[in-house]
Amino acid sequence: EAQVTQNPRYLITVTGKKLTVTCSQNMNHEYMSWYRQDPGLGLRQIYYSMNVEVTDKGDVPEGYKVSRKEKRNFPLILESPSPNQTSLYFCASSLLGYGGGAILFFGPGTRLTVL
Amino acid sequence: AQSVTQPDIHITVSEGASLELRCNYSYGATPYLFWYVQSPGQGLQLLLKYFSGDTLVQGIKGFEAEFKRSQSSFNLRKPSVHWSDAAEYFCAVAINAGGTSYGKLTFGQGTILTVHP
Numbered sequence: 359e360a361q362v363t364q365n366p367r368y369l370i371t372v373t374g375k376k377l378t379v380t381c382s383q384n385m386n387h388e389y390m391s392w393y394r395q396d397p398g399l400g401l402r403q404i405y406y407s408m409n410v411e412v413t414d415k416g417d418v419p420e421g422y423k424v425s426r427k428e429k430r431n432f433p434l435i436l437e438s439p440s441p442n443q444t445s446l447y448f449c450a451s452s453l454l455g456y457g458g459g460a461i462l463f464f465g466p467g468t469r470l471t472v473l
Numbered sequence: 474a475q476s477v478t479q480p481d482i483h484i485t486v487s488e489g490a491s492l493e494l495r496c497n498y499s500y501g502a503t504p505y506l507f508w509y510v511q512s513p514g515q516g517l518q519l520l521l522k523y524f525s526g527d528t529l530v531q532g533i534k535g536f537e538a539e540f541k542r543s544q545s546s547f548n549l550r551k552p553s554v555h556w557s558d559a560a561e562y563f564c565a566v567a568i569n570a571g572g573t574s575y576g577k578l579t580f581g582q583g584t585i586l587t588v589h590p
Contacts, residue, residue, distance in 0.1 A: 362516075391578070398482070400563060401517075401580040417579075448516060461507075462578065464516035 360385045362465035364449050370471045371439055379434045379468050381449030389452040390432035391416070391462070392424065394445040401448065407432055408454065439472040446470075475500040475566050479581035486554050487589045494549040494584050496564030505567040506547040508538055511583075512560045520562075523547065534558070559588045 362383045371377055383390065391406035393416075403416030407426040421443055423435040432451075436443060446469050450462040476499045486492055498504060505524055509517040521532025528540040538549045547564060564581040 393580075398582055400477075400479075400582040403578065406577075416577075450517075461519060461522060462509075462517070464518070466516050 360463070362449055362451050362463050364447075364465040364468050366468060367466065368469050370473065372473050373440055374438050377436050377439060377470075379436075379447060379449075379470070381432045381434065381465060382430050383432075383449075383451040383463070384430065385451060385453075385463065386429065387451035387463070388429070388454045390426065391450045391452075392422070392432070392434045393448045393450065394418065394443075395448060395467075396445050404434070404447075439470075441472050444470060444472045475504060475568065475577075475579050477564050477566050477579055477581035479562075479564055479584050481584050482582070483585045483587065485587040485589060488556050489553050492549075492551045492554045492558070492586070494562050494564075494586070496547045496549065496581060498545050498547065498564075498566045500545075500566060500568070503542065506538075506540060507565040507567070507578075508532065508536070508547075508549045509563045509565060509580075510534075510560050511563065517563065520549070554586075554588055556588045556590060559586055561585050 365380045388409045392404040393401040395401045402418045404422050405424040407413045446467050448467050449465040452462050478497045480495050507522045508520040510520050511517045520536050521530050523530050523540045531537050536551050540547050561583045563583050567578045
């Protein structure tokens with residue numbers, strides 16, 4: 359089944375404790391992206407990647423890191439989480455080409471709480 | 474930079490009634506336009522998209538949307554709403570740069586749809 363998977367689905371942590379949220383897709387998509395969703399703000403892009411070893415900042419990259427060492431994986435790293443990073447996080451992927459990077463397939467989401 | 478506005482935070486309709494969700498965008502040219510739906514506890518699913526051509530586009534689940542360049546709008550419609558349509562709906566735009574969006578997708582704030590029986 360074609361899908362984007364994220365782990366963990368739920369995470370409660372404390373301020374300053376490094377964490378990684380994994381994202382994997384099995385559709386051979388070149389493009390992958392991370393979004394955070396907050397009430398009243400919609401989805402805001404954190405980072406995106408057009409291909410292996412090619413990443414770029416979205417609208418709200420502060421406090422986050424990403425890497426793209428393999429085509430299928432795009433982990434999101436919070437080196438020192440803070441309470442304002444409490445949010446619902448979505449990973450998404452897409453083929454490039456016509457309209458590329460825009461027809462997104464979303465993962466199920468990771469709800470992160472930073473105490 | 475492009476931006477998207479969904480003026481209605483929350484809309485309530487009766488089952489069987491028609492629906493229109495509004496979306497306005499700000500961008501210097503014609504962008505790629507999308508509507509996504511998010512059911513409770515789920516990720517987002519693409520309803521429909523507009524890239525070029527016919528300004529009335531059909532999507533899944535009986536939804537359609539009309540692109541109006543003069544109004545910078547891309548409103549979502551459904552003639553008869555079902556209880557299962559209750560969800561949050563997001564309009565999104567992406568830069569149309571000669572066939573690629575360069576990975577830049579901007580979402581509106583979302584509209585929550587409640588359906589009364």
